[in-house]
Amino acid sequence: MFDQETIHLFSYGTLQFAAVQMASFGRLLHGSDDSMPGFRKELVEITDPDVLEKSGERYHPIVIPSDNPGDEVTGKVFRITPQELAAADAYEVSDYKRINVTLRSGIHAWVYVKA
Numbered sequence: 001m002f003d004q005e006t007i008h009l010f011s012y013g014t015l016q017f018a019a020v021q022m023a024s025f026g027r028l029l030h031g032s033d034d035s036m037p038g039f040r041k042e043l044v045e046i047t048d049p050d051v052l053e054k055s056g057e058r059y060h061p062i063v064i065p066s067d068n069p070g071d072e073v074t075g076k077v078f079r080i081t082p083q084e085l086a087a088a089d090a091y092e093v094s095d096y097k098r099i100n101v102t103l104r105s106g107i108h109a110w111v112y113v114k115a
Contacts, residue, residue, distance in 0.1 A: 005082070006079055007080050007085050007110065008079060008080075008107050008109035009080050009110050010078075010101065010103060011031070012063060012073045012074065012075035013075070014054075014060055015078075015091070019054060019056065020054050024090075024091045025080070025084045029079075029080065030078070031076030031077055032076065032105075033074070033075075033076060034075065034076065034077040034103045034105050035072045036063070036075070036101055036111060037072040038066055038069070039063040039065055039072065039073045039113070040063065040066040041061045041062070041063050042062050042114070044061075044095045044114075045058060046058060046059070048093045051091060051092075054091065062096065062112075063111070064113065077105070088110075097114075098110050098111070098112050098113075099111060099113055
């Protein structure tokens with residue numbers, strides 16, 4: 001599955017849910033604990049019916065850069081395929097944008113932050 005370039009995706013929210021992974025990727029992802037320094041979490045109200053159905057959650061976490069150097073957001077880093085990254089892009093609503101960050105572990109990963 002990973003004969004193509006390995007893509008890392010960091011999730012601090014609903015992309016960690018088994019139901020969201022099955023609906024979006026057709027499989028469960030195996031991830032490892034990691035964190036994203038320099039960011040903090042807020043909540044955003046989701047109104048997209050497809051995302052609400054997949055997640056079962058009306059309010060999703062969203063992250064923004066923080067001025068506090070001690071802030072960091074914990075979550076999981078997953079290895080995914082380019083097709084799965086496209087599926088993750090399709091799942092996320094317009095409140096989010098995808099950026100590349102360096103995680104506490106040193107891994108470079110895609111993550112969805114406040115647009």
